[in-house]
Amino acid sequence: xxxxxxxxxxxxxxxxxxxxxxxxxxxxxxxxxxxxxxxxxxxxxxxxxxxxxxxxxxxxxxxxxxxxxxxxxxxxxxxxxxxxxxxxxxxxxxxxxxxxxxxxxxxxxxxxxxxxxxxxxxxxxxxxxxxxxxxxxxxxxxxxxxxxxxxxxxxxxxxxxxxxxxxxxxxxxxxxxxxxxxxxxxxxxxxxxxxxxxxxxxxxxxxxxxxxxxxxxxxxxxxxxxxxxxxxxxxxxxxxxxxxxxxxxxxxxxxxxxxxxxxxxxxxxxxxxxxxxxxxxxxxxxxxxxxxxxxxxxxxxxxxxxxxxxxxxxxxxxxxxxxxxxxxxxxxxxxxxxxxxxxxxxxxxxxx
Ligand SMILES: [Zn+2]
Numbered sequence: 377x378x379x380x381x382x383x384x385x386x387x388x389x390x391x392x393x394x395x396x397x398x399x400x401x402x403x404x405x406x407x408x409x410x411x412x413x414x415x416x417x418x419x420x421x422x423x424x425x426x427x428x429x430x431x432x433x434x435x436x437x438x439x440x441x442x443x444x445x446x447x448x449x450x451x452x453x454x455x456x457x458x459x460x461x462x463x464x465x466x467x468x469x470x471x472x473x474x475x476x477x478x479x480x481x482x483x484x485x486x487x488x489x490x491x492x493x494x495x496x497x498x499x500x501x502x503x504x505x506x507x508x509x510x511x512x513x514x515x516x517x518x519x520x521x522x523x524x525x526x527x528x529x530x531x532x533x534x535x536x537x538x539x540x541x542x543x544x545x546x547x548x549x550x551x552x553x554x555x556x557x558x559x560x561x562x563x564x565x566x567x568x569x570x571x572x573x574x575x576x577x578x579x580x581x582x583x584x585x586x587x588x589x590x591x592x593x594x595x596x597x598x599x600x601x602x603x604x605x606x607x608x609x610x611x612x613x614x615x616x617x618x619x620x621x622x623x624x625x626x627x628x629x630x631x632x633x634x635x636x637x638x639x640x641x642x643x644x645x646x647x648x649x650x651x652x653x654x655x656x657x658x659x660x661x662x663x664x665x666x667x668x669x670x671x672x673x674x675x676x677x678x679x680x681x682x683x684x685x686x687x688x689x690x691x692x693x694x695x696x697x698x699x700x701x702x703x704x705x706x707x708x709x710x711x712x713x714x715x716x717x718x719x720x721x722x723x724x725x726x727x728x
Pocket of ligand 1: 412414646
């Protein structure tokens with residue numbers, strides 16, 4: 377069969393079809409819920425992506441916005457024959473008109489049966505936030521430190537912020553009252569294991585126990601050392617959840633399953649970025665992204681015969697999760713819980 381355009385510079389090819397057949401077709405459950413996907417109509421970009429920014433950070437080179445119709449089409453391609461739904465949100469950056477993006481995604485979620493998180497700024501009052509939460513199919517909020525204020529020279533101006541700087545108490549109070557969902561990308565270069573992150577998350581869990589708190593990307597644990605120094609701190613908090621989006625390391629998935637158990641982990645892709653082709657390797661506390669497109673960040677190219685076998689990063693993430701589930705000897709029920717059941721259960725608590 378021929379290649380078909382997927383997203384950005386990526387095609388869906390016979391290599392991907394074969395990878396799906398060989399590794400995923402008989403393993404990925406019939407129902408898939410992607411608990412972490414970015415859907416943002418490209419027309420709402422208000423600050424241009426520049427060459428300088430593309431050179432700064434690898435995600436800037438691959439994170440072209442994907443609109444709802446395209447996102448829907450891509451999911452049908454990459455999950456053939458699956459019953460699919462998702463929790464979608466826009467790009468949490470002031471380089472997009474976040475109000476227009478929220479409003480347009482609202483219409484798309486109602487049309488497609490998806491759910492969404494409102495992208496909210498910390499400056500918003502509880503009333504402003506309530507107007508978002510009042511809309512159907514809105515489960516809660518996506519917050520992010522880059523929404524504190526915009527700096528055109530760096531995305532990391534607020535990296536070392538406190539969680540409460542971008543998820544303030546007046547919003548937490550309302551979210552707790554509404555039993556709403558919060559997907560939290562933790563700040564700080566040290567990631568989830570930073571003592572202040574551990575302390576602040578515990579504070580949120582104690583003061584706002586009705587919030588469905590989901591820590592994104594297993595706490596940004598993209599390497600095993602980051603997972604080892606963070607996840608065990610939260611082993612005993614049964615009511616704290618994690619999405620496993622953007623994690624390609626099988627050892628991290630294995631540790632998360634061991635420490636948190638399969639009922640606290642939600643499948644997520646972090647698409648559209650993970651339609652990228654290639655693979656990731658790890659060196660201690662850092663990772664290297666290899667791909668077959670001449671991006672600036674792609675400095676460690678592999679031989680052409682290796683690149684020719686590259687598949688999508690999201691497929692590599694699924695294979696890593698599959699390996700971890702096999703090592704942990706997870707039941708089909710547990711696997712189905714990760715892919716859909718856990719999210720459905722939590723949605724039920726938000727919408728009750
Ligand atoms: Zn994300």
